[in-house]
Amino acid sequence: MGTESAAALSGVFTDEDEDIKRLSRTNRRAAVDAVVRRYRDRILHHAIYVLKDYQEAVDVTQEVFIKAMREPRLFDGEFRVKAWLFRVTSNLCFNIVRDRRRRTNILDAMPKVDRYMPDQIENIVGDERQVVILGAMDKLTGEHKEILSLRYYSDLSYNEIADVLGIKLGTVMSRLSRAKGRLVEVLDELGVVLDEDTVRKVLA
Template sequence: MERMKDISDQVLLFGISENNDEDAFRILFERYSGRLFNLLYRMTQHYEDSNDLLQEVFIRVYKNRQKCFKMKNFKGWVYTVTLNLARDYIRLHKRRREELLDEKREKTGGIDLLNNSANEEIKRKILKALKKLNKKYRAVFTLRDIEGMTYQEISKTLSIEEGTVKSRLNRARLRLTRELEGTL
């Protein structure tokens, strides 16, 4: 099992797709789960739901194991699945959060509970500005500035040129700066 950790994703995916190899699946899970969970948590800000979404990512990996084995860029695909699940989660829960905030404001006589902490207010503004970004810019920004991936890793993950990664990141940062001007 120790030697399997050094095996490429393609070989592990072959074992999963052809032999339902549980050890290979476990290694693939261990290889990606930490970074994918961090990405999900940063996007959802909810620990339990991030765990649920992570499980859904790997359910999709298992269900698509035949397709995954034939992919040239499994890492890019699994990050795309993760980002899409996080976006779906945010979209579905956005309305509910807004309703809960409205209820709290009504109960407190209109006091904005978010202003209790300056850091929370700043964080909220940044997240709001981030949500306004086009998803291609948000993905690059999240992978680089939040996940800490290199330009080359992002290029491979998203199947785009390294120069495109740099220009999208620059545009994302400029748009975030413009969006946040005068609010922080």
């Protein structure tokens, strides 16, 4: 992805937490509470999409906000609160996912416990088709899964994703393009029909 492509991007970063930063000058505790209220649902959902486990997602969300409370730079002028929260959440979630993979061999020998609550996941993602897409995302690399989750489930702009992942805007665009291309391939392999009628139904 060249400079020209990156230059075609139109996003401009704005600090949407300016009001909370102003509040922090007089009352830090109230400002921390305001950060929690503003982002708790989005952070919790992001953790659920990555972990597919409500209990673990709540644990991660708690830890993220405790880290935020103890972060001395949280209300500094240039500090990007939202990007920082999503970055910490992603790191904690992927540590858990990595630990799960390490334990896979041991757990395979034990009786299975359904921790992923399929009914609740269906509630969160919407319809059956989206459940299939979420399942297909599990077959992608961690990098692709992470960027798709940040863009489509957490609804971050390309600028915000660049901030969260610490990469350039052009890299966000090329990585998302590759990730989505790979997702189409996986859905093809799973036999999911991606035709014009389906698109009309999805968009209806």
